[in-house]
Amino acid sequence: MTEVAVVGFAQSPCGVREDATTSGVEMLVPIFAEVFGATGLTKADIGFWCSGSCDYLAGRAFSFVSAVDAIGAVPPAMESHVEMDGAWALYEAWVKILTGEAEIALAYGFGKSSGAELRRVLALQLDPYLVAPLWPDSVSVAALQARLGLEAGRWTEKDMAEVAARSRAAAVGNPQAQVSGEVAADELLGRPFVAEPLRAHDCAPVGDGAAVVIIASAERARDLCARPAWITGFAHRIDSGSLGARDLLAVPSATAAARAAGVARAAGVAAGVEVAPVEVAELHAPFSHQEILLREALGLGDDVAVNPSGGALCGNPMFAAGLARIGMAAQAVMSGRAGRALGHATNGPALQQNLVCVVEGQ
Secondary structure, eight states: OOOEEEEEEEEOOOBOOTTOOTTOHHHHHHHHHHHHHHHTOOGGGOSEEEEEOOHHHHTSTTTHHHHGGGTOSSSOOOEEEESSOHHHHHHHHHHHHHTTSOSEEEEEEEEEGGGSOHHHHGGGGSOTTTTGGGOOOHHHHHHHHHHHHHHTTSOOHHHHHHHHHHHHHHGGGOTTOSSOOOOOHHHHHTSOEEETTEEGGGBOOOOEEEEEEEEEEHHHHHHHOSSOEEEEEEEEEEOOSOGGGSOTTOOHHHHHHHHHHTSBOTTOGGGTOOBOOOSEEEOOOSBHHHHHHHHHHHTOOTTSEEOTTOOGGGOOOTTTHHHHHHHHHHHHHHTTSOSEEEEEEEESTTSOEEEEEEEEOO
């Protein structure tokens, strides 16, 4: 076992890109060059590569093979892939370093969400026997969750609009954001519904993008980065894939992952136990009400800066947005803006699967 740290991060601008194909190569090559330039590494230094993408999104089998063109055929590479957000690729890369099979690893995620009807594509992740044949799209499923919260008194439409307004204001300082700008919550409430009670600002925009994170063992990290972001906790958990088999207003997998990653004690946040002092939290919340749910599930207080990048509501390229949240959290530590930060990623309908990565400076 060895200490592992994030030493490099880059992401492409989020948005609908006519110049990019579903292979992601056009988005990956520039950010590979950026992160290599920042760390002084070359492709030959990478001991393990791992990617996150989805065949359904690309519309062809083994779609990740095309993305390997961004790596190149020479020198030969040890490479793997997860059919998940790139955050799970980073987890596999982390394990690879912990087991001593690599000293430096690179994880990347990419997705051209605009190449298909995303809401319809994501219906394919639902129960194939009882739910998927009804074609409930991803936004409608999230709207059901939001409606449950409204009727239970957990939040109001204004609470949701305030999340969106704060996210857009924060994204003004993020050049990679797809949506940004100062706007009042009351103004947002006057806009039409997309899927009641969700309005357009409550939903992450459809856009294309990629992200890359480089991690290294303790022996190499200090030589590659002036202030590495040391991974002190990393865990992921999963809830039932059946929407009717779980409480959509609870996110036990997020709480369990946070607990395992050292964010909260085993007694749980609900018992009022003191949580670990996280200063910044980048939450992968594709819908405004889901940020509220995740704040509760992770036990984040008002003193925690949540989504200072604007979060997924301001740029949510499929299979890259979760990895970007970890990269943003690590960037906050590497830049000295935070001593301890949390990166979160989600996969599946209504926050079904959750991953938490805690990073800190030394």
